[in-house]
Amino acid sequence: MTGLGSLVRLALRRTRWFYLAWVLGLAAVAPATATAYETVVGDLAGGGVLDVMAANPTMRGMLGPPTDLTTAGGFTVWRVGTFAATVAGVMAVLGVVRVTRADEEEGRTELVRSGVVGRHAPLTAGVVVGLLACGALGVLIAVGMTAVGEPVVGSAAFGLGVALVASVFVGVGAVTAQVTSSSRGARGLGLAVLGAAFLLRAVADAAADDSVARDLAWASPVQWMALARPYADERWWVLLLPAALTVVLVGAAFALESRRDHGAGLWAVRSGRSRAREGLLSTGGLAWRLQRGGILGWLIGLAVFALGMGSLSGSFDRMLQELPQLEMVFRRLGQGADQLVDAFFVAMLAIVSVLVAVLGVQLWHRLAAEENRGHAELLLSTAVPRTRLALSHLVLAVVASTALFAVFGALLALPESLDRGDASVLADSVGAALALAPGGLLVIGIAVLLHGWAPQLGWLVWVVVGWSLFVVWVGSILGLPDWLVRLTPWHPLPALPVDPMAWAPVLISTAAALALMALGVWGYRRRDLRLP
Template identity: 60%
Template sequence: MNGLGTLLRLGARRNRLYLAVWLLGLFVVVPATAAAYEQVIPDPAQAGLVIEGLSRNPTMRAMLGPPFSLVEPGGFTVWRVGTFVATVAGLMAILATIRLTRGDEEAGRTELVRSGVVGRHVPLAAAVLLGLAACALLGVLVAVGMVGVGTDAAGSVAFGLGMALTAAVFVGVGALSAQLTSSARAARGIALAVLGAAYLLRALADGVASDSPLRALQWVSPVEWMALARPYAGERWWVLLLPAALTAVLVASAAWLEAHRDHGSGPWPARPGRGRAGALLSSPAGLAWRLQRGTVLGWTVGLVVFSVAIGSLTTSFSSMFRDVPRLELVLRRMGAGAEQLTQGFYVAMLSIVVLVVAALGLQLLGRLHQEETAGHAEVLLSAAVRRTGFAGSHLLLAVVVPTVLLLVGGALMALPQAVSDSDLGVVGDVVAGAAALLPGVWLVVGLGMLLLGLAPHLGWLAWLVVGWSLVVTWIGALLSLPDWLLELTPFAQLPQLPVEAMRWTPVLVTTVIAAGLVVLGLARYRRRDLDV
């Protein structure tokens, strides 16, 4: 293990800001939710009714997980944001681990490091140890933060430990995925598919009846184990052995694969292409589609499954908050003050789906910069290809694909209710609501294009906008944040149909701003030096 300490310090230095932003953002959500407990359940005597109602209702269980204890702030926090934060922590772990393993290998840094006095497994060991350290720090922050707001110490430790171990599982997933393929992009796709499948499996298991055999699938999903350890509800410490054991198996498997593969390759190498390129590859747009079709397909499948699963829950939605008026008020606020809770539910779910497709748009646009840094753009532009045409090919995908998926997701979300009520009008209403949010997606993509044109190294600012919008959507209503703060997102001014009336002014203004950002970004991209 020669050089392990040096590589740990190097990795920490290179990723200190990246990890600090993730850790701070995840940590703040947890104690802030606990502090808002009294706003949701001001009378402890109501807690029993809340638990009984939520335990029976499949919709809320599928959305947030099993409510084991709502009689005090700690148990409420585990139910309200615990699974969400654990899942996002898994995303942090995946991205950081692949960035430090397959990402460095693909960029040539690992080969350079190994040319020195460094053991074969040291780069992987350093990446895994740094990822596990970040997970452990998150667990400590969560535990200390919960104790700081006055919750039970044992429950806080179980909560923090469960959070850390859940994220650690996905350090192992990221490390193993990095050994399977020859590119960081493919490794991220595999690992994120595992994370998405784990979350959907959890939602399916929690949403079925308690006597259904599918309920046992709870124990298959790693993102559910933290909740199943029951922090603040009679802790089951033995459950935490599951993520610890799985992490050890995944990391050991990654180390074994690394020892049996060639540098720069994996058991699933890229397939050789055909001897002659097809007509599709005769244009930059065709090449962009060829490069990104796997990403588009993966996101499409995930969004279709999510939309259908969420839509299937609306049939049991009408009686959800009959005995819990405070939670009904929270949902109404998430749903733009809807009088009909079903409409509010659609608005709330669309506000999440629109962020998913906005993130997809940024990922598709980000491939443009990846082509630059890999040196492919320089080769392509040396031929008779204009810069604006090259950039526009990726930009077109980043605009069109999220647009289509948001509309399709809205239609699929409303379809179960339309079939149940024999009224297709609800599909049109929800699709119209999705369409009204599209200018916000275009604005996010436009901001990403502007940053690519001006300063590619600042592209993370566009992702920060999406992250802040997610925080506002998920817990903004719960925390009763001031209106001016809730409005600091690209989607806040847009009409939320079918709850609100259509307002064309914000739609048109947002669209014009988005178009302006795109034009400025393309103009700057045409003039700046390539980032190679």
């Protein structure tokens, strides 16, 4: 491990702002939710109302298994604990791939290894820094929950559980960095594993108590923090599961690194065709060829999630019939309890609208990746104008993200439509998705503007996305000021069918998005290329 200390310091230097933003943002969610407990729940905590709500299959599928909902700590673990652990897993995968496979792909690792550095030192440095970030997140969560008055033991279990679950995905990121030959593939595979674990957890939690499927929750790493039961007779032995799995995955990553060539992955890159297909003779065809795998993965993931959540939507009506007092809870949670099924569709579309915006930004940022690697320079050295190259990626980002969001809306309402025998439910859900689509287009417009005029500030678009996801997931229960909640691209848009249709904000947001895109493409035409 010669040179490990220097490489750890280098990795910390290069990823300090990345990890700092993730850790501070996630660490603030838990104590903020705990302080809002009395406002949200109030005198309903001891009446069994929350227990009935937590036993609902849809609520369990969305939020995970409840522990003790009569305390602020137990409510926080149920309401945001699984969310925090899952998002921390995203941080871990992206962070590890960033300093391992991405650096190797861009040639940095080769330069480092030309010095006196051990073969496994770069991978070790990436893993160590990732584990340090996960540990820091766990400590801040534990300290924050203790600071707002929650028991020290439960807070320690909560923080340690989130840290260890995130550490599992440090190992996942390290393994995928050895399996694939590109950073894009490593990120996609790592996030696919995380998505599968979350989906497995959701299916298991939504199953009946006496169902065999309920036991599948133990197979999902993102569930282990909740199964440790923070604030409710903690089961410390459960936390040995993520710790052991992390050790196994990290060990596997080192073993796999010993078996592959530098710059290559265990999955060999297939040889290309001797002659290019006609579709590759255009910039649009090339953009599609580069992005089609990711788009297909998103389509499959969104389709499975939509059908799974849509099949559970009918349980809301039964829950409200069993306990009408739940209307008060849902009003406090900002879900609009007058029509629970409609409110459920609105909540799902609001969350996925932000996730689909992530897809759109990723598709657009492929142009930045091609520019950084020198591929764009090669294309532009031919008769291809800059505007055509930029539009080929931009059009794909806009069309793919909007189309996938509409498909999600249709599949989300499909079970309800079949149950009622009414196709209008499906049409209404698609319309609700399209009404929110301009928010995603506005995010893409911000990304295009930044890349066109200040590519070094392209990370700012992720601040917009992260804040929007925070607001849509937990903003309603934190009592944030209205002006702060409104600072998302989706806030002005109508949330159909709970809100009436309003064309003005839809058209204004669309026009603003198109203006930002046009201004960004113009800036891209005028500035110098960023050379590798």
